[in-house]
Amino acid sequence: MVSGERYILFLQADSVPRYTIAGAHAGLAKVEDGRIVWSKGMPEYWKKAYDLRAEELIATIVSWPGR
Numbered sequence: 001m002v003s004g005e006r007y008i009l010f011l012q013a014d015s016v017p018r019y020t021i022a023g024a025h026a027g028l029a030k031v032e033d034g035r036i037v038w039s040k041g042m043p044e045y046w047k048k049a050y051d052l053r054a055e056e057l058i059a060t061i062v063s064w065p066g067r
Helices: 044-049 054-063
Strands: 006-008 011-013 019-021 029-032 035-038
Antiparallel strands (some): 006 029, 029 035
């Protein structure tokens, strides 16, 4: 990661009012020119299922049940 780059971090609620990074793939969803760029370590099913623009991915995450 470099200063000025944008990433989507997947977070989960903790037992106190804060969040922790969820999963082993934290920091692997980079935002470049409004598109999500997955790192080589991200599973293929994520790359295919979420081949979206950044705002589309955010809307999908926000609409997940149990969020």
